[in-house]
């Protein structure tokens with residue numbers, strides 16, 4: 001029977017957790033990563049904004065597929 005692993009929050013922790021689960025769980029299991037925001041700002045990048053090295057737009061990363069099925073097995 002296949003299972004579903006649900007990860008809430010696609011920040012650093014959630015993204016790594018989802019990717020790790022994807023690589024560890026059998027192919028038949030699903031990993032679902034749920035994020036409430038449409039965009040993500042990588043917090044350490046705020047330092048670049050602060051010193052004027054990056055624009056706010058450049059830090060705005062739309063969520064992408066981060067836990068694609070691993071067919072390596």
Ligand SMILES: Cc1cc2nc3c(=O)[nH]c(=O)nc-3n(C[C@H](O)[C@H](O)[C@H](O)COP(=O)(O)OP(=O)(O)OC[C@H]3O[C@@H](n4cnc5c(N)ncnc54)[C@H](O)[C@@H]3O)c2cc1C
Pocket residue numbers: 008009010011012013014034035036037040042043044045046047
């Ligand atoms: C300026 C700055 C510099 C930093 N530099 C470093 C560094 O050099 N090295 C380092 O290790 N750390 C650094 N950090 C800290 C690091 O960025 C954070 O520790 C890390 O981002 C926390 O990740 P997280 O996944 O726990 O939380 P977050 O990245 O905050 O992710 C949580 C996610 O969960 C989502 N969420 C919340 N509630 C829900 C819900 N109910 N349903 C769905 N989604 C939900 C949020 O929208 C968010 O996207 C820095 C932070 C800042 C601000």
